[in-house]
Amino acid sequence: MLERTPRTDRTEITFVLPADAPPGPVSVVGDFNDWRPGAHTLRTREDGTRAVTVELPKESTHSFRYLAAGDYWFNDGSIGDQDGPNSRLHT
Structure with missing residues (x-):
């Protein structure tokens, strides 16, 4: 899940996952972040x-993925x- 907080000159994107999955x-x-x-x-x-x-x-538009332990x-x-x-996100 993503949480977006718009600012004057940028957008803060908070990436959120459950506590234990994965x-x-x-x-x-x-x-x-150059992957x-x-x-x-x-x-x-x-x-x-x-x-x-x-x-x-x-x-702006950005591509991303999550990386968990075990190269998942x-x-x-x-x-x-x-x-x-x-995944692709738009700010």
Whole structure:
């Protein structure tokens, strides 16, 4: 799931996953971080979900996926837009 917070010159995108699905550490990787695993690792929030926030330019489009332990790549099920094997988000 994505949470969007519009700002004057950017959009804050918070990537949110359940606490334990999939198990182990998860990071979001995409064209906004040069597809570097671990650059944006999700952290546990008070409500038990895991999340990380990334600032992106307004009115831009980005491809991303999640990477979990064991080299398990997966997409965001709440995103209907795809870019080949990747999820695509619009700010």
